[in-house]
Amino acid sequence: MKITEFAGYGDRLIQLMRSVQAGRIVHALLFTGPHGSGKRTMARLFAQAMLCKGMGERPCGVCPACQRFENGTHPDVRVVKPEKKTIGVDEIRDLIDYLALRPYEGGRHIAIIEQADRLTPSAQNALLKTLETPPGDAMFFLISDAPGALLPTILSRCQTVRFTDLSVEDCAGVLVKRGIAPERAGLLSGMAQGSVGRALELDGDKDYMELRERALKSLETLKGPGTVAAAAMPLEDDKGREGAILDIMELWARDLMAVQQGMTPYEVGELARLQRTPLDGRALLLGVMKARSQLQSNVSWPNALENMYFHLTENGNNGRTQLSWQR
Numbered sequence: 001m002k003i004t005e006f007a008g009y010g011d012r013l014i015q016l017m018r019s020v021q022a023g024r025i026v027h028a029l030l031f032t033g034p035h036g037s038g039k040r041t042m043a044r045l046f047a048q049a050m051l052c053k054g055m056g057e058r059p060c061g062v063c064p065a066c067q068r069f070e071n072g073t074h075p076d077v078r079v080v081k082p083e084k085k086t087i088g089v090d091e092i093r094d095l096i097d098y099l100a101l102r103p104y105e106g107g108r109h110i111a112i113i114e115q116a117d118r119l120t121p122s123a124q125n126a127l128l129k130t131l132e133t134p135p136g137d138a139m140f141f142l143i144s145d146a147p148g149a150l151l152p153t154i155l156s157r158c159q160t161v162r163f164t165d166l167s168v169e170d171c172a173g174v175l176v177k178r179g180i181a182p183e184r185a186g187l188l189s190g191m192a193q194g195s196v197g198r199a200l201e202l203d204g205d206k207d208y209m210e211l212r213e214r215a216l217k218s219l220e221t222l223k224g225p226g227t228v229a230a231a232a233m234p235l236e237d238d239k240g241r242e243g244a245i246l247d248i249m250e251l252w253a254r255d256l257m258a259v260q261q262g263m264t265p266y267e268v269g270e271l272a273r274l275q276r277t278p279l280d281g282r283a284l285l286l287g288v289m290k291a292r293s294q295l296q297s298n299v300s301w302p303n304a305l306e307n308m309y310f311h312l313t314e315n316g317n318n319g320r321t322q323l324s325w326q327r
């Protein structure tokens with residue numbers, strides 16, 4: 001994958017890279033954003049580009065430096081991540097000692113700190129001075145989805161690159177570039193609500209896709225109070241997956257609400273199916289929330305599910321105006 005292919009961020013990162021090469025910015029970058037938003041991928045691509053010896057667009061992905069980087073064998077790269085819960089001061093001292101050596105390939109050292117919010121306060125303090133005046137041309141890449149846990153003194157020494165989840169369309173575009181068929185890319189990015197990382201997880205998760213299909217079929221079977229037991233049955237044995245089922249139904253409910261209000265759903269590829277679903281999105285959403293709270297108060301999963309289905313259908317209109325059990 002190339003930096004320019006990174007929807008929404010490519011241009012900005014290339015600009016940043018030029019600034020680094022011109023020596024215009026601090027040598028510490030903090031990549032932040034939610035899980036799956038691409039911050040780690042991007043930080044690694046950026047770091048790789050700093051070491052790439054190829055001509056043209058960097059990283060080229062084929063030069064020896066790129067290959068060593070990708071294999072994790074580049075001698076001038078050190079990756080630090082929490083082995084247990086935290087990254088302690090000893091690990092940071094090791095890193096600082098390493099950075100004091102001359103880079104093996106004569107270029108620069110790259111230090112990548114993953115889950116940087118797990119640095120203990122003393123580790124952060126140990127890092128401060130090196131972060132401000134790194135030896136040689138060393139560059140730091142800090143990656144974190146909880147930058148609030150970093151000391152202000154660390155934050156002030158880093159240039160922050162903030163990632164948000166992409167739009168569903170941009171996310172689908174990234175998936176297509178990775179070789180996923182357009183229709184499936186649309187479905188996955190909708191389900192992942194624009195998180196590329198989550199979409200890729202879902203793509204490899206056959207169990208989840210099977211569960212989703214079963215959950216949606218179950219909702220579609222719901223056609224009146226007399227169908228509650230039959231609709232609920234295929235899901236009642238899914239002990240331990242109640243949360244996942246309710247998450248699937250919640251996203252479906254939100255998309256139903258969007259469609260019923262004439263807006264674009266997340267699962268845009270499922271528009272026709274959403275339009276065919278005879279349930280009221282808002283009633284379904286309330287049902288999901290009620291079922292979650294029943295599970296918390298130790299109602300069994302089959303009972304919570306059947307209660308939800310019963311309330312959704314008890315007016316005989318498939319829940320279109322059934323909101324009474326909100327009270």
Ligand SMILES: [Zn+2]
Pocket residue numbers: 051052053054059060061062063064065066067
């Ligand atoms: Zn290269």
